[in-house]
Each structure stands twice: as C-alpha cells, then as structure tokens.
Amino acid sequence: MRTMSRAGSRHAYDRGPAQEALRLVKVAKTYGTDGSAVTALDGVTLGLGRGTFTAVMGPSGSGKSTLLQCAAGLERPDSGVVRLDGTELTGGSEAELTRFRRGRVGFVFQQYNLLETLTVAQNTVLPLKLAGRRVDRRRAREILTAVGLGDRLGHRPAQLSGGQRQRVAIARALVTEPRVIFADEPTGALDTRSAREVLRLLREAVRVHGRTVVMVTHDPVAASWADSVLFLADGRLAGRLDAPTADAVAERLAHLGDDVTAGV
Amino acid sequence: MRSVRQRPGRFLATLLSAFLGAAVVMTFGSLHDTAARPGVDAVSRETLSTTAGVVGGYGTLLVFFAVASTLTVNVRQRAAELELLRCSGATPAQIGRMVVGEAVAVALAGSAAAIGPSVLGGRALLAVFQDNGQVARSVEHSFGTVALLSGARITLPAAAGAALLAVRRTTRTGRRCSGARRFLAGAALLAGAAATVSTFAFSATDPALMALPAYGAISLSVGLALLASPLLKGVLNGLPLSGASGWLAVRNLRERTGHLAGILMSLVLFTAVATATLTLQAVESDAVRASGAVKSADAKNLETLNVTVVGIIVVFVCVMLVNSLYAATAHRTREFGQQRLAGATPGQVLGTVGTEHLILTVTGVVLGTVAALAGIVPFTVVRTDGVLPHQAAGIWLGVVAVAAAVTLGTSLLTARRVLRVPAVGAVAVAA
Numbered sequence: 001m002r003t004m005s006r007a008g009s010r011h012a013y014d015r016g017p018a019q020e021a022l023r024l025v026k027v028a029k030t031y032g033t034d035g036s037a038v039t040a041l042d043g044v045t046l047g048l049g050r051g052t053f054t055a056v057m058g059p060s061g062s063g064k065s066t067l068l069q070c071a072a073g074l075e076r077p078d079s080g081v082v083r084l085d086g087t088e089l090t091g092g093s094e095a096e097l098t099r100f101r102r103g104r105v106g107f108v109f110q111q112y113n114l115l116e117t118l119t120v121a122q123n124t125v126l127p128l129k130l131a132g133r134r135v136d137r138r139r140a141r142e143i144l145t146a147v148g149l150g151d152r153l154g155h156r157p158a159q160l161s162g163g164q165r166q167r168v169a170i171a172r173a174l175v176t177e178p179r180v181i182f183a184d185e186p187t188g189a190l191d192t193r194s195a196r197e198v199l200r201l202l203r204e205a206v207r208v209h210g211r212t213v214v215m216v217t218h219d220p221v222a223a224s225w226a227d228s229v230l231f232l233a234d235g236r237l238a239g240r241l242d243a244p245t246a247d248a249v250a251e252r253l254a255h256l257g258d259d260v261t262a263g264v
Numbered sequence: 265m266r267s268v269r270q271r272p273g274r275f276l277a278t279l280l281s282a283f284l285g286a287a288v289v290m291t292f293g294s295l296h297d298t299a300a301r302p303g304v305d306a307v308s309r310e311t312l313s314t315t316a317g318v319v320g321g322y323g324t325l326l327v328f329f330a331v332a333s334t335l336t337v338n339v340r341q342r343a344a345e346l347e348l349l350r351c352s353g354a355t356p357a358q359i360g361r362m363v364v365g366e367a368v369a370v371a372l373a374g375s376a377a378a379i380g381p382s383v384l385g386g387r388a389l390l391a392v393f394q395d396n397g398q399v400a401r402s403v404e405h406s407f408g409t410v411a412l413l414s415g416a417r418i419t420l421p422a423a424a425g426a427a428l429l430a431v432r433r434t435t436r437t438g439r440r441c442s443g444a445r446r447f448l449a450g451a452a453l454l455a456g457a458a459a460t461v462s463t464f465a466f467s468a469t470d471p472a473l474m475a476l477p478a479y480g481a482i483s484l485s486v487g488l489a490l491l492a493s494p495l496l497k498g499v500l501n502g503l504p505l506s507g508a509s510g511w512l513a514v515r516n517l518r519e520r521t522g523h524l525a526g527i528l529m530s531l532v533l534f535t536a537v538a539t540a541t542l543t544l545q546a547v548e549s550d551a552v553r554a555s556g557a558v559k560s561a562d563a564k565n566l567e568t569l570n571v572t573v574v575g576i577i578v579v580f581v582c583v584m585l586v587n588s589l590y591a592a593t594a595h596r597t598r599e600f601g602q603q604r605l606a607g608a609t610p611g612q613v614l615g616t617v618g619t620e621h622l623i624l625t626v627t628g629v630v631l632g633t634v635a636a637l638a639g640i641v642p643f644t645v646v647r648t649d650g651v652l653p654h655q656a657a658g659i660w661l662g663v664v665a666v667a668a669a670v671t672l673g674t675s676l677l678t679a680r681r682v683l684r685v686p687a688v689g690a691v692a693v694a695a
C-alpha cells in the first residue's frame with residue numbers, strides 16, 4: 001500500500017482541535033418496554049484518543065453493536081453523553097444527526113451497504129454528493145487506487161467479490177476525511193485473505209491518515225490488528241487489553257464471564 | 265394454501281383487482297341476462313347487448329392486465345421464498361402449481377365477493393339506461409347464469425394464466441424479447457397512425473367518425489407504452505440534474521428502467537385513453553348540441569359507454585399503479601437505509617423518490633398526451649372548424665392531476681412510512 005501513503009501524505013498532519021476523538025459518559029440504552037426490556041448498554045464510560053485503532057469485543061448480546069451505533073449517532077442513547085471530535089451529539093432529529101455525522105464519521109459494515117445502482121466510483125463519492133460538497137474525482141480515484149480498485153471504477157457492486165466490495169466501502173468511508181471511522185464486523189463475511197487486506201487498510205487509515213478507527217468484531221485475529229481491545233459484557237465495560245495478540249484476546253474472551261463476576 | 269392465510273396483506277391487491285374485475289364483468293354480464301328475458305323489446309335488447317358486449321371485451325382485457333400486474337409484483341416480492349423452496353427440493357412444476365393454486369383461490373374469493381355488488385351495479389346501470397330512455401321502463405333486471413359464468417370464466421383463467429406467466433418469468437432467468445416488443449410497438453404505432461389519418465376520409469356527420477380517432481389514439485398509446493423504457497433512457501441521458509437527490513434519482517432510474525416499465529406503461533395508457541375518450545365525447549356532444557339535433561339512442565349509448573369505459577379504466581389503472589408503486593417502493597427499504605447510512609437525510613431520500621417519480625410521471629404524461637392529441641386533432645378538424653377543442657385543456661388537466669396525485673402520492677407516502685424504520689434496522693431487515 002505504498003501508493004496510499006503517497007496519496008494521503010497531504011492529509012497526515014491535519015490535526016484538529018480535539019485531542020480526544022470519542023468520549024462516552026455513562027451512556028445507557030434499553031430496548032423494548034417494561035415487561036421485555038433488554039438493557040443493551042448499562043452506563044458505559046470511555047474515551048478514545050485521536051489516531052487510535054480500537055477493537056470492541058464481547059459475546060453476542062453484550063451490547064457492542066449498540067455501543068457503536070450510539071457512539072456514531074445512529075442510535076440515540078437513553079441517557080449519558082456522547083462527544084465526537086469534541087462536539088456533543090445533540091438529541092436532534094434524524095436529519096440533524098445525519099448532517100452532524102456527514103463531516104465527522106465514516107462507516108464500514110459487515111454487509112458493505114453499497115448502492116447496487118451506482119458504480120464503484122459513484123458509490124465512493126456518494127457521501128460528498130449528499131453533503132453538497134465539491135466532488136474531487138481525482139482524489140476519489142486516488143483513494144480507490146490506494147485500496148487496489150483503480151481498474152474497477154465503472155464496475156457495479158454486484159460484479160465484485162466480497163473483499164473488493166468492502167474495500168470500496170473503506171474508500172467511501174475515507175473520502176470525506178472523517179475524524180472517526182466506525183467499522184461493524186468489517187471482516188465478518190470475508191475469507192482470511194480479504195479480511196487481512198481490509199484490516200491492513202483500516203490500520204493504514206490510522207497510521208498514515210491520522211484517523212481514529214473503532215471496530216466491533218468477534219474475531220480475536222481481527223482484534224489483534226488494533227492498538228487496544230475493549231471488552232464488553234452485559235452492556236458494561238469488562239476490561240481492556242493494549243497491544244493485543246490473537247491468543248491473548250481469545251484467552252481473555254474465554255474468561256470474560258469470570259471477570260464480570262469477580263468485578264461485582 | 266397456508267401461505268395465503270399467513271399473509272393476507274400480500275394478496276390484498278390481487279384480491280382487489282379480481283374483485284373489481286369480476287364485479288365489472290358480472291355487472292355487464294347481467295345485462296345479457298336482462299336482455300334475454302322474455303318480453304324485452306328489440307331496441308332495449310340491442311342497447312343492453314351492445315353495451316354488455318363492448319364493455320365485456322374491454323373488461324376481460326383489463327382484468328387480465330390488472331391481475332397479471334398484481335400477481336407479477338406479488339411473485340417478484342416472494343422471489344426469495346420461491347428460491348428457498350427450489351433449494352429445498354421443490355421442482356419448478358410444484359412451485360408453479362402452488363402459485364397458480366393460490367392465484368385461483370384468491371380469484372375465486374374475489375369473484376364470490378363480487379356477486380353482491382354486481383347485482384346492485386347491474387340494477388343501477390339499468391336504471392341509468394331507463395332514465396335516459398334507452399331502455400324501456402318495463403324491463404326488469406335479472407342476474408343469471410350468463411353473468412355468473414362470465415365472471416368466473418374470465419377472472420379464473422386470467423388469474424391462472426397471469427400466475428403461470430409470472431412464475432415462468434421469475435424461475436427462468438433473463439432472456440429479453442425486445443425484438444418482439446419492438447415489432448409489436450411498431451405495428452401498434454402504424455395501425456394507430458393509419459386510423460387517425462383515415463379520420464379525414466369521413467364526413468363530419470358520419471356516426472362511425474369517433475371510432476377511428478379513438479382507436480388510433482389507443483393504438484398509438486399502446487405502441488408508445490411498449491417503447492416507453494428506451495424513450496425514458498433517452499430522457500435521462502439529456503437531463504442535467506445537479507443536486508444530490510436528482511443525481512441519485514437519474515442513476516437509480518437508469519438502472520431500474522426494466523422494473524419501472526409497467527408503471528410507465530400504465531401512465532401512458534391512462535393519460536391517452538382517458539384524455540382522448542373524454543375529449544372526443546365532449547366535442548361530439550357539443551357539436552350535436554350546436555346543430556340543434558336531438559341525440560339518437562345510439563349516440564346516447566355511445567356516450568354512456570365511453571364514460572363507463574373510461575371510468576373502469578381509471579379505476580383499474582389506479583389500482584395497478586398504486587399496487588405496483590407501493591410494492592416497488594416498499595421493496596427498497598434496504599436501499600433507503602443504505603442511502604441514509606451513506607449520509608442522506610430523510611428529506612434527501614424523499615427528494616430522490618419524488619424526483620424519480622416526477623420524471624416518470626412527466627414522461628408518461630407527455631407520451632400519453634402525444635397519442636391522445638393524434639386522435640383528438642383529426643377528429644376536431646373534421647367535426648368542427650377548430651383544431652384544438654376548448655374542452656381538451658380542462659380534461660387534460662384533470663387527467664394529469666389524477667396521474668400525478670396517484671404516482672407521487674403513493675410513492676412518497678410509502679417512502680415516508682419506510683423511512684420510519686431506523687436506518688440500521690432497515691439495512692438489517694433484508695440482509
């Protein structure tokens with residue numbers, strides 16, 4: 001990915017005002033009503049510095065996807081404060097939240113979520129179009145070349161493999177030059193080789209472009225690419241591991257239940 | 265059969281079109297029964313039989329198209345379910361039997377429900393004829409075997425045939441027959457043009473004068489409707505829309521022209537048939553009134569017929585449009601979710617949907633108007649001194665208003681409902 005470092009070098013030093021990219025204070029979220037209420041997040045407090053790559057792990061139902069959605073402004077938490085790039089996420093309408101996200105947040109999903117009617121190049125510039133920003137086609141092509149799709153600009157998503165689609169999604173997330181990129185199981189539907197490629201691109205985004213990446217995953221190998229891993233169980237933070245290895249993450253994950261009981 | 269009971273909502277549109285179709289066919293079928301009663305005088309009998317024959321023919325076609333369109337939409341929505349059945353060992357024949365069986369059951373239910381209303385409808389229709397003096401007062405309404413049989417004879421095969429076609433289209437992949445379509449379109453355009461031109465060969469008072477331009481306009485609109493998709497592509501290529509919503513709308517439409525062909529065809533046919541028939545009738549009525557002559561029973565028959573036929577077409581096309589627009593828009597839940605996750609506000613999604621359907625409406629209305637004018641102008645030139653009748657503008661505005669209200673209203677309301685699902689959930693639903 002040497003091309004990518006060259007292409008992105010102009011943007012490596014655009015330091016904004018906030019040193020903390022993401023801060024959550026006592027964020028709580030409950031689904032359902034009284035009888036069948038499920039607490040997805042139970043007062044989560046955390047802070048992530050700029051230019052960090054963090055993995056969020058936990059068993060199914062531990063609230064990791066809810067955490068990501070609340071942090072990214074896709075869901076409104078019941079209580080607590082979410083501060084993205086130094087700005088507090090207001091509880092406005094969906095349109096307001098969308099306008100807030102546009103400039104600051106990029107997304108990568110397990111199901112890619114590319115629009116089938118648009119080509120690779122059109123999908124990539126879609127966020128800029130929607131935000132009414134100037135579309136720099138050369139820049140879009142540079143990013144797509146950097147993710148290895150420079151020769152697929154006119155293809156439709158249906159003509160691409162899963163790994164290629166996910167790389168288009170990463171290019172789309174990078175094109176708006178967001179502060180934070182949220183990735184929800186980005187390697188969940190990919191084979192190991194494509195997964196490695198995607199993870200490397202995410203790490204490049206952090207190292208070279210100075211973005212902050214938050215990735216939800218259930219795969220210890222994927223998590224080992226991050227700088228640190230946050231463990232979540234029953235909607236609460238249940239530990240943190242810096243400079244993780246796949247083995248250490250798996251070990252920790254296996255004993256996650258013990259930790260929680262020990263903590264209570 | 266269990267799948268019908270599980271999802272009555274899905275079959276509502278099919279049921280409704282079968283019900284409406286059967287009601288129309290049986291209402292007019294009952295006129296045959298009435299005419300066949302002993303002691304009906306010759307004039308009354310002729311009025312009743314002609315009306316029943318003409319509208320019955322129209323009705324059959326319409327029922328077939330309406331049921332076919334609703335069933336195609338239905339089968340397309342269930343593509344995933346049918347695929348699953350195929351994977352778990354169902355042969356295409358078994359799937360075909362299932363879908364056809366369901367269609368026939370729904371059509372039977374629709375026809376049965378339509379018996380009551382069509383008895384009332386037949387009575388009302390007879391009363392109208394009697395008030396106009398077209399049918400003798402002494403004639404009593406009768407709802408007999410012909411009505412019942414015609415209802416079942418038309419609705420059931422239409423449903424079964426349409427279901428068979430719909431299944432074959434989905435279980436067999438691809439293969440377009442654009443050649444045949446183009447040939448048909450050419451033939452319809454030629455026939456239409458010939459008919460409208462030959463209007464000039466008739467004298468102003470010839471009673472058959474109205475038939476040719478009407479037939480010409482309808483043929484032309486069928487031809488244009490068949491060519492609508494490529495024409496829409498041409499329009500899209502020349503459209504300089506710069507806003508985000510417009511940009512997306514044009515690209516969406518370009519990719520989905522195949523899916524939208526049905527909606528566009530309905531719009532073209534609706535505009536052309538409604539505008540042409542109503543305007544021709546208005547011109548004719550005014551011309552007769554101006555000459556001071558009293559309308560003959562035949563002319564009155566024709567007027568009643570025209571208005572009834574247009575009414576039926578309007579109702580059917582509305583049902584078809586609403587159904588296919590609703591299905592097409594609701595089907596895009598996931599796509600809308602993806603747009604929102606990519607940074608589109610709900611307003612922008614609505615803007616995209618609105619722009620798409622505005623382009624569709626305008627294209628359909630323009631094509632339909634061209635066909636209608638091709639019929640109206642020759643008729644007006646021969647029948648009166650003018651070129652464009654003054655009634656045309658008002659009728660045209662009314663028709664366009666209905667078309668726009670149905671198209672934009674349905675798609676926007678459906679999109680708004682779809683947008684109430686949170687974006688993340690909308691994407692997960694179909695994932």
